[in-house]
Amino acid sequence: MEQAAAQSLHPETWGLTRAEEGLCLEGKALAGLADRWGSPLFVIHAGRLAENVRRFQQVPQGRTRGAEIFYSYKTNPIPAVLQKLSELGAGAEVVSPYELWLALRLGVAPGRIIYNGPGKTPGIARTIVQSELLLTHLNHREEIALVAQAAEEFGKKPNVGLRVATSDSWSGKFGVPIAGGQALAAYEEALAHPSLRVVGLHAHRGVAIEDARTLERFVREVLAFCDTLHSRLGLAVEMLDLGGSLAVPTVLPLDASSLPLAERVRRRLSIEQYLALLFERVEDHFRRAGRPTPRILLEPGRAMTGNTQMLLCRVSSLNEAGAGPSHAILDAGENIAHILHREYHEIFHAERWGDSPGGTYTLDGPTCSPMDSLRTTIELPRLRPGDTLAIMDAGAYLVSFSNSFCFPQPGIVILDQGRETLVRRAETYEDMIARDLHAGGAA
Ligand SMILES: Cc1ncc(COP(=O)(O)O)c(C=O)c1O
Structure with a gap:
């Protein structure tokens, strides 16, 4: 560098x-x-924090609604920041019992919380189910039966989604790969549990999204999988959660690029460009498919507070x-x-x-x-x-x-x-x- x-x-x-x-x-x-x-x-x-929330909440030009924002707690877990974000209307994306406890303690309504992350235990599954959150993402197949069982135990029917891995997202312990039909099989399994309301789809790229091409490729793959779910399982995704990953324009990779710094920053996707492109692709896709556009949920971390x-x-x-x-x-x-x-x-x-x-x-x-x-x-x-x-x-x-x-x-x-x-x-x-x-x- x-x-x-x-x-x-x-x-x-x-x-x-x-x-x-x-x-x-x-x-x-x-x-x-x-x-x-x-x-x-x-x-x-504080001023810039408020500005970033407002920018993420903006309805992109020509659209009738914007994204629903759930700040990724792990990114900057300072209660005063989280509280401010909540007051400004952002929900919470949490990945551990501690983060869930913190969100509730800060007064975030359960209907504004998404539970995510790998490593759910039977105890955590019970807490999640009892908390009646907006949405819980099941990270991999073993978590399906785990949460279904907790739901049966309490006679509840939680909203769930499955975390899928695209060809260029984090994978390994994160999510179920779309490739090879694994994610489809996981959805089939989840749909067979009457104690689960399978309404969501979660994809978080993990690797930073710095430009339009990367975002398009990622979104295209997720949308194609929505079609597969619909045609193969009759499932219309209601809540499409596209995670976080938008890069902070002024934070750059440590590479040997010879481009001037200001030019590299200028080429980065802004929050507005990111939202405009994302909504264009998603809404066009569902319009052409003749199906209603799902709610779009986002879990920005670094781009919100970086x-x-x-x-x-x-x-x-x-x-x-x-x-x-x-x-x-x-x-x-x-x-x-x-x-x-x-x-x-x-x-x-x-x-x-x-x-x-x-x-x-x-x-x-x-x-x-x-x-x-x-x-x-x-x-x-x-x-x-x-x-x-x-x-x-x-x-x-x-x-x-x-x-x-x-x-x-x-x-x-x-x-x-x-x-x-x-x-x-x-x-x-x-x-x-x-x-x-x-x-x-x-x-
Ligand atoms: C599931 C999930 N959502 C959102 C985020 C926030 O990511 P970022 O800071 O890249 O926006 C993370 C962070 O890794 C994550 O794991």
Whole structure:
């Protein structure tokens, strides 16, 4: 990714402005946020979160209705974010008893919850059935009898769908492949259970959808399978759940593309383009088939929250020995931002963005792992200990995968029209041993 490292996107892309004290969001200097709340620190941009929900909920031009949105909880499981999403009208896509508990605790109505994921046990099946959710997706054949049995036990008839794997989606433990008739056989089996209302179809690509061609190929395969279900089993899918996977335009794969960064970002599908194309394909398909268009359900994760959050961190020290770039050792590393091993995220110098480059750096985390490096080569203004860096697009799969390896986890602040609210305090050392039963120490 040397190419991308040599370029940079503009801070305006995220609504950041430049002032004397450095980069600011809604008039608040990023460095000041880190001063007040500590570093490292996640900062959520409430305005952008609301904007993303609105964009996903928009009715695409020329259509009579839009998609029903169920945010994928695992993507950024911060209760304050999930609560806000719910208040804005997004439902919840959950994959574990904990996530289901959390959604219900946050006041999400069961009719706005989809239960997904592999690994359902008889206990989980009972919880799901008793909760009377909008829809439960059965991940593979064994789950059919499991949920059917729980439904019989409680005399209920839950809405279910089956998760299918297309030729280019995640597969393996995820779903039943359409290929080879396996998904069709699974549907046949599910339909034979009178305790199940088989109304849904679930397909989540998993691998990011970055362009129109990829989306079209994926949707085409799913729609062809809807036809197979109708012609072979007489099943008209009522709820078509096309999962998540839409890429965040400003998060790029770590490849060797020589295209300018801004051009690569420009080519990415926007939320609007994604919805327009998806609705066009689905509605045209069912119109031509002479069957009613099913409800379209989506489970966006990264595209909903990825660009609504940043991670502020600080330079702890510099190791300038040896050949090659100087090593800037930060107070955040793979313990918080491991996803930077796989993705290019924009990184700004918060105090001196726009100054001429003062050096080429490797950005390392503070832990004692040789893997703990966030960027091998980046040009930045001359770094000094205490400088603040802003890692952008930190709202997907950073908090979820953060751990307390050597260091406590950061606090989280929401910035809403210039008002700062701490929504998760930083982990303390006491928190880190709170669950340990023999941690008496010297009294
Ligand atoms: C079933 C399901 N739906 C939705 C999502 C959200 O995916 P993404 O963040 O790619 O939109 C995931 C994440 O892997 C998932 O497993």
